[in-house]
Amino acid sequence: MKFIALTNAGGVENLQLQAMEIPEPAADEVLIRVYAAGINRPDIMQRQGLYPPPADASPILGLEVSGEIVACGAEVNDWNVGDKVCALVNGGGYAEYALAPATQCLPIPESFSYVQAAALPETFFTVWHNLFQRAQLKAGEIVLIHGGSSGIGTVAIQLARAFGAKVFATAGSADKCEAIESLGATAIHYRDQDFVAVIKEKTQGQGVNVILDMVGGDYIQRNFSAAAKDGRIVNIAFLQGSKTQVDFMPLMLKRLTFTGSTLRAQSAQSKALIANELKQKVWPFLENKTIEPVIDSVFPFAQVAAAHTRMESSEHVGKIILDFTLQ
Known part of the structure; x- marks a missing residue:
């Protein structure tokens, strides 16, 4: 199979198309013929040498794929060869075939393309775990989402609204703010507005119940x-x-809860729990098109360097996808 090798940590020139043997699934894994894969910020960090994969994970980049199951491990009972799935993978997504724990696979929603399906796992797992499992966002509450035009942000806005929350989201350009507004959030242009002042004005001084932050730095105090x-x-x-x-x-004075998480380092049991909750509580919104992933751009598999460059530009709105069916 063809795959994208990272020859050295650093720039996009270190992403090289190479060939290797197709892997075989362990007892609890499935082998997926990959038709599309998502690009995520951790991929950029891994390429730069800032986010090494866990010891038991594939060194190949890529954390989410969509495609067709072509082989099942001996202990896999919930999936069959021929099933069309999207999956959160423990690395290895930038390849024509990828292994995935069976418990981290989800069915491709009705009428979704492989490109749309590849935009689901990493972002939906991340948003569900952080907004709903950790932050316990509830209907009627107010949430502030930083980076609202990102892949994570566009999903967080839609999920929060679907579950009855009022949403504010920050972005750094008029076009991105327009995209945020189109998803039903109140946009805050952080280059022109102080998000703290806007929030206090719009909430009559009360503030927001939940904040999802990917910025850090001085945003921590301002949050x-x-x-x-x-x-x-x-x-x-x-x-x-x-x-x-x-x-x-x-x-102390506000009795705040300040927490955080990464997805990749969590246990298989934790990821399986997230997958089960997504299938039960979120997938119906995808099936009826109440929620749809926002796709910024699609690149042929071999143009992975261009896809990484697009993400590093921070000009994208929504997800960036590799399409393995394009030349």
Whole structure:
């Protein structure tokens, strides 16, 4: 099979198309013929040498795929050869065939293309775990989503609204703010507006119940200011850095919960639980098209360097996808 090898940590020139033997599934795995794969920020960090894969994971980049199951391990009972699935993989997604734990596979929603399906696993697992399992977002609450035009952001907006929350989201351009508004959120242009001031004005000084942050840096202190009493703040990335000076007094005075997580390092049991909840509670919204992934751009498999460059530009709105059927 063909796959994208990372020859050295660094720039996109280190992503090289190579060939290797097709892997065989372990007892609890399925082998997927990959038709599309998602590009995610952790892929960029792994390429740069900043996010090494776990010891038991594939060194090949790629954390989400869609395609058709072509082989099942001996202990797999819930899937069959020929089933069309999307899957959260433990690495190995940038390849014509990828292994996935059977419990991390989900059926492709009715009428979804492989490209649309490849946009689902990483973002939906991440958003569900952080907004709903960790932050316990409830109907009637107010949530602030930073990076609202990203793949994570566009999914978080739609899921929060589908479950009855009011949504504010930040972005850095007029076009991105327009995209956010089209999804039903109130956009805050962070280059022109102070999101803390906007939140306090729009909530009559009360603040927001939940904040999903991928920025970090000085946003950490500002999130404390924007949060309501008993608010929950979840960090899933630190694009502006994980080290900053913070006054934690608001954490006590407002009784805030400040937490964070990464998805890849979680146990197979944790990921299986997320997958089960997604299938039961979220997949119906996808089936009836209440929620749809926002696709920014699609690149042929061999143009992975261009796809990474697009993500690093931060100009994208929604997901960037590799299509293995394009030349």
